[in-house]
Amino acid sequence: xxxxxxxxxxxxxxxxxxxxxxxxxxxxxxxxxxxxxxxxxxxxxxxxxxxxxxxxxxxxxxxxxxxxxxxxxxxxxxxxxxxxxxxxxxxxxxxxxxxxxxxxxxxxxxxxxxxxxxxxxxxxxxxxxxxxxxxxxxxxxxxxxxxxxxxxxxxxxxxxxxxxxxxxxxxxxxxxxxxxxxxxxxxxxxxxxx
Amino acid sequence: xxxxxxxxxxxxxxxxxxxxxxxxxxxxxxxxxxxxxxxxxxxxxxxxxxxxxxxxxxxxxxxxxxxxxxxxxxxxxxxxxxxxxxxxxxxxxxxxxxxxxxxxxxxxxxxxxxxxxxxxxxxxxxxxxxxxxxxxxxxxxxxxxxxxxxxxxxxxxxxxxxxxxxxxxxxxxxxxxxxxxxxxxxxxxxxxxx
DNA sequence: CCCTCAAATTGACCTATGGTAAGAAATGCG
DNA sequence: CGCATTTCTTACCATAGGTCAATTTGAGGG
Numbered sequence: 001x002x003x004x005x006x007x008x009x010x011x012x013x014x015x016x017x018x019x020x021x022x023x024x025x026x027x028x029x030x031x032x033x034x035x036x037x038x039x040x041x042x043x044x045x046x047x048x049x050x051x052x053x054x055x056x057x058x059x060x061x062x063x064x065x066x067x068x069x070x071x072x073x074x075x076x077x078x079x080x081x082x083x084x085x086x087x088x089x090x091x092x093x094x095x096x097x098x099x100x101x102x103x104x105x106x107x108x109x110x111x112x113x114x115x116x117x118x119x120x121x122x123x124x125x126x127x128x129x130x131x132x133x134x135x136x137x138x139x140x141x142x143x144x145x146x147x148x149x150x151x152x153x154x155x156x157x158x159x160x161x162x163x164x165x166x167x168x169x170x171x172x173x174x175x176x177x178x179x180x181x182x183x184x185x186x187x188x189x190x191x192x193x194x
Numbered sequence: 195x196x197x198x199x200x201x202x203x204x205x206x207x208x209x210x211x212x213x214x215x216x217x218x219x220x221x222x223x224x225x226x227x228x229x230x231x232x233x234x235x236x237x238x239x240x241x242x243x244x245x246x247x248x249x250x251x252x253x254x255x256x257x258x259x260x261x262x263x264x265x266x267x268x269x270x271x272x273x274x275x276x277x278x279x280x281x282x283x284x285x286x287x288x289x290x291x292x293x294x295x296x297x298x299x300x301x302x303x304x305x306x307x308x309x310x311x312x313x314x315x316x317x318x319x320x321x322x323x324x325x326x327x328x329x330x331x332x333x334x335x336x337x338x339x340x341x342x343x344x345x346x347x348x349x350x351x352x353x354x355x356x357x358x359x360x361x362x363x364x365x366x367x368x369x370x371x372x373x374x375x376x377x378x379x380x381x382x383x384x385x386x387x388x
Numbered sequence: 389c390c391c392t393c394a395a396a397t398t399g400a401c402c403t404a405t406g407g408t409a410a411g412a413a414a415t416g417c418g
Numbered sequence: 419c420g421c422a423t424t425t426c427t428t429a430c431c432a433t434a435g436g437t438c439a440a441t442t443t444g445a446g447g448g
Contacts, residue, residue: 063337063341065341070337070340070341072333072336072337084326084329084330084333085330085333085334088326088330117319117322121315121318124315124318124319124322125311125318127322128311128318128321128322128325131322131325131326131328131329132278132282132325134325134329135278135325135328135329135332136278136279136282138329138332138333138335138336139266139278139279139332140279141332141336142266142332142335142336142339143257143264143266145336145339145340145372146264146339146372147257147259147264149404149405150404150405169424169425169426170425170426171424171425171426177340178339178340179405179406180405180406180407181425181426181427182405182406182407182408182426182427182428183404183405183406184426185426185427185428186405186427186428188426188427189427189428343434343435344434344435345434363394363395363396364395364396365394365395365396373434373435373436374435374436374437375395375396375397376396376397376398376435376436376437376438377434377435377436378396379396379397379398380397380398380435382396382397383397383398389448390447390448391446391447391448392445392446392447392448393444393445393446393447394443394444394445394446395442395443395444395445396441396442396443396444397440397441397442397443398439398440398441398442399438399439399440399441400437400438400439401436401437401438402435402436402437402438403434403435403436403437404433404434404435404436405432405433405434405435406431406432406433406434407430407431407432407433408429408430408431408432409428409429409430410427410428410429411426411427411428411429412425412426412427412428413424413425413426413427414423414424414425414426415422415423415424415425416421416422416423416424417420417421417422417423418419418420418421418422
């Protein structure tokens with residue numbers, strides 16, 4: 001086992017029970033990769049071919065529309081990130097994934113990941129568990145977008161990702177929340193006072 | 195095999211390749227259930243314990259907030275529906291699932307579904323595939339909620355679920371789109387004219 | 389066939405958020 | 419340290435969508 005994979009190992013063990021030797025074999029397929037701040041892990045019109053597990057650092061996934069960035073997800077330590085649509089369908093992505101900090105990650109290719117899933121019941125179950133959890137958090141997000149106003153979404157974001165508020169520039173949090181930086185600035189002013 | 199399960203069989207075969215005898219065995223665990231219009235498949239504060247496959251009819255999943263309905267999903271023929279969060283976590287749901295038409299469905303309990311998943315690699319893969327697809331469509335929805343205005347979301351809804359526009363009252367489509375019935379009415383007026 | 393009730397429309401008005409622009413503050417780099 | 423660039427704030431006005439109330443439309447039951 002390589003040193004970089006211990007966080008990943010812990011994370012996977014937290015998801016489902018996997019026999020030690022299976023787990024060790026899986027970890028061999030993850031390759032350490034490093035991205036400097038502003039580097040891209042994925043760019044529009046590529047086919048997403050790597051799933052990343054973030055060991056340290058921070059990345060954002062976003063798409064462009066009329067030159068405007070719409071952030072879909074932040075991924076930090078112990079998060080996975082990929083464009084699932086492109087990764088699974090082998091079609092071109094419409095997303096970018098970009099490092100917001102110098103980032104150390106472990107990458108696994110589509111073919112290798114698939115091979116792992118197909119090679120063992122435990123891995124397939126692990127894949128299902130990851131997909132289940134993604135779906136649940138995506139339901140939360142889409143419900144919140146129709147149910148809550150921007151102030152509530154910001155308050156929730158601070159509660160759910162407390163570390164990120166200091167690490168992500170405000171205009172990107174605004175983008176993630178679906179509002180303008182100006183609106184977020186006003187919301188923050190309101191919260192400090194009455 | 196029971197008659198009601200042929201649609202489900204077709205649907206499952208479309209997702210992943212499953213040996214015929216495994217598939218036949220699985221179908222035995224699905225029980226036909228019927229709901230009259232307005233009946234509830236699931237109510238707030240229950241633990242979601244059944245996953246439904248809709249053979250015919252139409253249901254909505256929604257939650258209440260200050261007496262207002264926020265519709266999260268419509269499920270019609272050949273759709274699955276469940277509150278994934280509650281179903282997987284065994285915690286109380288905050289959703290309702292209610293029939294909008296007389297509905298014939300196939301239900302499988304959490305325990306039986308889990309047993310099927312655990313019993314065979316093919317079923318686990320099928321479960322993963324379903325979860326993957328849910329996640330992808332949820333990503334689409336949440337992206338659209340931050341990226342598109344109400345007019346675009348309505349146009350997309352008509353394109354993606356063309357049958358539903360005639361079967362679902364307008365005020366429910368509005369709720370699904372995250373706007374008021376009045377706004378949807380104005381949007382429709384605009385679309386007819388300029 | 390009418391009556392009733394729910395749904396849809398419309399109009400007037402209101403509020404949250406967006407757009408633009410400018411300046412202030414913070415950050416990063418030579 | 420100090421300049422340059424990015425980010426944040428503020429102010430002003432514009433707009434999408436919300437609220438409320440009044441009609442109108444439409445569907446189902448008696």
